[in-house]
Amino acid sequence: MTFKTLDDADLSGKRALVRVDFNVPMADGAVSDDTRLRAAKPTIDKLKAGGAKIVLLAHFDRPKGKRVDAMSLKPIAEALSKVLGAPVAFADDCVGPSAKAAVDALSNGEVLLLENVRFHPGEEANDPEFAKALAANGDLYVNDAFSAAHRAHASTEGLARVLPAYAGEQMRLELNALDAALGNPQRPVLGIVGGSKVSTKLDLLRNLVTKLDKLAIGGGMANTFLYAQGHDVGASYCEKDLADTARDIIRLAGQNNCKLFLPLDIVVAEKIAPGAPAHVRMAGSIDDDERILDAGPETVERLCRAMGNSKTLIWNGPLGVFEVPPFDKGTMDAARHAAALAKDGKLVAVAGGGDTVAALNAAGVTGDFTFVSTAGGAFLEWMEGKELPGVAALSR
Numbered sequence: 001m002t003f004k005t006l007d008d009a010d011l012s013g014k015r016a017l018v019r020v021d022f023n024v025p026m027a028d029g030a031v032s033d034d035t036r037l038r039a040a041k042p043t044i045d046k047l048k049a050g051g052a053k054i055v056l057l058a059h060f061d062r063p064k065g066k067r068v069d070a071m072s073l074k075p076i077a078e079a080l081s082k083v084l085g086a087p088v089a090f091a092d093d094c095v096g097p098s099a100k101a102a103v104d105a106l107s108n109g110e111v112l113l114l115e116n117v118r119f120h121p122g123e124e125a126n127d128p129e130f131a132k133a134l135a136a137n138g139d140l141y142v143n144d145a146f147s148a149a150h151r152a153h154a155s156t157e158g159l160a161r162v163l164p165a166y167a168g169e170q171m172r173l174e175l176n177a178l179d180a181a182l183g184n185p186q187r188p189v190l191g192i193v194g195g196s197k198v199s200t201k202l203d204l205l206r207n208l209v210t211k212l213d214k215l216a217i218g219g220g221m222a223n224t225f226l227y228a229q230g231h232d233v234g235a236s237y238c239e240k241d242l243a244d245t246a247r248d249i250i251r252l253a254g255q256n257n258c259k260l261f262l263p264l265d266i267v268v269a270e271k272i273a274p275g276a277p278a279h280v281r282m283a284g285s286i287d288d289d290e291r292i293l294d295a296g297p298e299t300v301e302r303l304c305r306a307m308g309n310s311k312t313l314i315w316n317g318p319l320g321v322f323e324v325p326p327f328d329k330g331t332m333d334a335a336r337h338a339a340a341l342a343k344d345g346k347l348v349a350v351a352g353g354g355d356t357v358a359a360l361n362a363a364g365v366t367g368d369f370t371f372v373s374t375a376g377g378a379f380l381e382w383m384e385g386k387e388l389p390g391v392a393a394l395s396r
Ligand code: ADP
Pocket: 194, 195, 196, 197, 218, 219, 220, 221, 237, 292, 293, 294, 316, 317, 318, 319, 320, 321, 322, 323, 352, 353, 354, 355, 356, 357
């Protein structure tokens, strides 16, 4: 994967149109989590240092091609200004006269946020005319929104066709980390896929078994695999209609020399409730009214050993119902072990997925992982082996 970065750009006095992901959680009209704003800072700082005029493009929510006042980016300009410790100007449209006037008013190193690009239908339609209208306010295009790169929209893909295109700092970090995990990993490479459903992760499993040396399956989806192998799963969540599919994946893993780890032992309980009485059983040994809610200690220990024998780990999906203790134990123990190995430089540990990130945060180990992607859908599509239009446009 080759793409240009800001180190390759001549920035001085240039108007840089920067696509960022500011689709942040809001409560009562204020930003309640500024992680994504902070993630944009390295790119903004670099452009500032290079003397560029920084024009930020972003979407918020789903206004479906028309102006929706409740989905304005205006409150985000104020929050960003706090993060940057510098003023952030705002224009109430991303194209047309108000955008142009605001861009013309910028001095080198100053920052402007343009209104929600999704207020225009041309954004999601990737209309070339709309991309041109956006491009009228820039000399170069910087994409720093990996999390929006699975969408071919005007501000994520179209702009790269009309302006010289560069990966921003966050995009560069993310692409390099993903390449180190799955594109060009140090081997052996181990995957962990957990979560609730096989059905949402079929493409992902099919792709991973062709790329990984070892794959551990956990979470609710492991129940479907256990069932497919003839084990009793009691009252567990299980997609019985996907038993054939699970057997196909097991076969595909064999054909590709990917060693599969299914649970050896399991943690079962009659209900999902904090502190519910739980028992450790061998896989397949379960009562009719019991559910599998976590990986057992032997399973986790074997997984930790596999981490120790691997150079790279790629992880999506918790091993159990981590939101409800004690069913968080498998996920927490595995997360802490991976983090310790990564911190010691023994393992490249990369993880992503909404609930996975929440679980790693709960374990307090996010900072020790080599990289934790907050990109959600784009991360999963990348794990599925799909080409991301926003990334492909940069490497053209
Ligand atoms: P991510 O968001 O990281 O991609 P998923 O959304 O696929 O992860 O899965 C997370 C969910 O899977 C969590 O809500 C967790 O409670 C659930 N889960 C994990 N193990 C089980 C299980 N054994 N039974 C039911 N749900 C489970």
